[in-house]
Amino acid sequence: MPTPAISLKRINKRFGPVWANRDIDLTVMPGTIHGIVGENGAGKSTLMSILYGFYTADSGEIAINGKPLSIQSSQQAIDAGIGMVHQHFMLVETFSVLENVLLGAEEQSLLSKVLNHGRKALQRIGKAHGMEVDPDAIVGELPVGMQQRVEILKALYRGARILILDEPTGVLTPQEADRLFEILDQLRSNGVTILLITHKLREIMHICDQVSVMRQGEMVAHRRIVETSTDELANLMVGRKVGLTENKPSAQIGEARLTASGVHYTDSRGIERLHNIHLELRSGEILGVAGVAGNGQSELLNILSGAITPHEGELHLLTSKGEQTLLANESRDARLFRQLGVGHVPEDRLKQGLVPNFSASYNAILGYENDAKYGQHLLSTDNVVADTKTMMASFDVRPAIPELKTANFSGGNQQKLIIAREMMRQPDILIVGQPTRGVDIGAIEFIHQQLIKARDEGAAVLLVSVELEEILALSDRIIVMVDGRISGEVMPSQTNEQELGLLMSNAASTIRETLEVTLPEEVSP
Template sequence: MEYVIEMLNIRKEFPGIVANNNITLQVKPGEIHALLGENGAGKSTLMNVLFGLYQPEKGEIKVRGNIEKITNPNVANELGIGMVHQHFMLVDKFTVTENIILGKEITSKGKIDLKEAEKVVSDISQKYGLSVDPKAKIADISVGMQQRVEILKTLYRGADILIFDEPTAVLTPQEIAELIQIMGKLIKEGKSIILITHKLKEIMEVCDRVTVIRKGEGIGTLNVSETNPDELASLMVGREVTFKTEKTEAMPKEASLEIQSLTVKDSRNIAVVDNLNLTVRKGEIVGIAGVDGNGQTELVEAIAGLRKVEKGSILLNNKEITKLNTRKVTESGIGHIPQDRHKHGLVLDFTIGENMVLQTYYQQPYSKTGLMNKKAIYDQANRLIEEYDVRTPSEYTPARALSGGNQQKAIIGREVDRNPDLLIASQPTRGLDVGAIEFIHRKLIDQRDQGKAVLLVSFEMDEIMNVSDRIAVIFEGEIIAMVDPKETTEQELGLLMAGSTKKKVGDGNV
């Protein structure tokens, strides 16, 4: 048998858009096969067809040589197909074990046998090197750990064909290295992997073959050993792409953001930001580098008014904003690109046009005497959709219908267009293709060059090194080092992020 999966001439349409136009994908047993394409190219749609979430208008699917009609995910599971979604399908209040067994519970005398389930989960996690605490609540574990839970869910259901949708978009460099090892183990166990990714470095490192799709059309399948990142990038976006971020030397002025002795607690009442000091000046980009779970999320939420501050102060342009509510923080001159676009960036059932004015809908010209001006709202949306190349059938399309990357471009357009004094960009290029990443980096640098302050929080080492003018390293809730990207290496930064070398800083401005 030559192929474990064959998707032949698949066509999938949505109102006003052909997402997949006669695409063919053939996956060999025991290979890691990359699916590469721009945001909105139709990659996730194609995999949702394979997983039974969507039904194609045309084409056929063969699994291990047999034609199959995959009408829903349960049929996919029975065929040994599992999918690790880009936005995790987990219940926050449930434990790791409860999430893994959900829908396929282990019972004893009519009751769920959690003890036995925890043992099964523990055995599978040890077998594949996916160490997780079976009793931990999802809400209390890192994003990297949550992804492991998603992988364990598929393995618990007996999947031997695994679809990974942008699996490294939310991971730190260390977690990416671990995931690559895990994928290697899965292949050795005889499994096959389809990897949806924008990251060319990862394709070159782990994949055997790559299928490129562009604007819903199949461009071709290549052996990874016979191609290179430049060729893949131009096949994906249809033009040459610059990988190095071009920028002039920063000309920082006075402080815009000043954080003094800040302490913030998490939902378990533990101080995850601990006596932290940081200064971001006008006309510079300060990158925060750190392993996920070291207080970055809580720090950003505290600055944006989304989380209570226990102690310390946050000043914006010499004005105290520590105790202001979220709207007042926004009005004081802060733009926020949140790390979770679904939870904090968009109202998914609102149109993309309505989402473009979420921060300003109550102001003129979008609203007058309490009445919304729909024309002004959708005129603004159209302008941003065009400027930020948001691929959407129309400005009236619900936000949830857009691809993750296009949702992200909409949020970035909305926040940057408000021209804030301080722009907080938290994982701004998560799930974006190389062309879009290039565009977003340019926008961040433009903000800096206009004399604005930019705080960049990213797990992408390349992004932190390329875009930042200074790098603040966060470890266990403290800024432990401030380094110049021109005078450091990824290796040194990685060691600092792991807390192995503490270059203690006083005011975060060294």
């Protein structure tokens, strides 16, 4: 047997009363792709952070390629040949590819020599692994899949032979994900060892050699891929049988709750992000919005929730709390929309949905702190805590400690807290962005059930997601956004992930040949 690339024995890590890693053993063989799966809060990220030097284990042993190693910092991990590609890229968008790869890894003081050496090394590494990229391209102008490639090249440039990838396909189209898997397969063939953290069990089954399952801080199973299934892995992760498909009754569609007409939006840099958006959102339906990240979905969510104001066009809202037409450039804020019965689950929970340093109880009332029951001028802490406990119990937020700082919750439990805050008030219109990003399969099942329940109770739900499986499973209608425009509309029963991916790429002529969709004249071939 070859010497393991990674050997972890009896790894323990506590954060106060929370035992994040409990006697973890993990062996990863060289030149393999090893999946790590588990619920949010299972301890996966903590374990990978110990391996990459973000945290130091309280106890236990680490060996890399058979050599015992005490990893006290990320630099020590990098020196040991370990690289990590984070879910949220660590790139300077205004820098070139070459400048991003070299940043922090300069070996000489003379810039011209650094750039010349780096350019040659980058081209050599890219060619060796089938990952060529223009070294002079500006990172912010590259598609997401290419940006991810830059992150991988950064790690390889620093000598990584062990590569940790955290939710690598979360922002990719199906076509980009397929290309990533080709790259990972090539890296494996070249002897690179890969640790893959993902909640997408189909990806685990497709690309991995082995998989390890964590639950509640412990390692509960190791499996060879040829000896397991998605059903078994899901059950091991959650500790119970999990439904992997959504069975929802037919939609009982009612009146239009929200109508957008001729909406245009230009950002502070003068770039038009939304162009001539027309849509109608009706009670009793889930309207899915598919698209590659950065094609106007974020601006659409912010306009429909009242966070920003369009420069042209109008919105018409009709809810049980009133009717209002809002014209372009008319003064508004998110508070007005909440008063009209609009709930908003933002796509970035940390930037828009939460204040991480606040307690869970304070985050549970954000946006609603002026409600009379909370005391308005002087917060009624008892009422706030009582409501938070109800939310935590109803939406299975763990740990159920209202006083705990929100930063100490896992990403999935932070997400459930936001969804509880918005849905417990039974809004007539629910604007939802990326509801299950970075969320485990058990929480995904629960969140999907709640969205379907809201629809069935008459809410009008707009769902933005980069997860095409999620869009297809939940939506009653689907629109696709490309370059700030609605490029087409299709019924879920008439399409699949690959065809949606083509529509997301604005391959209008190809789409027209493969399925019936409505395409605006301006994008017709």
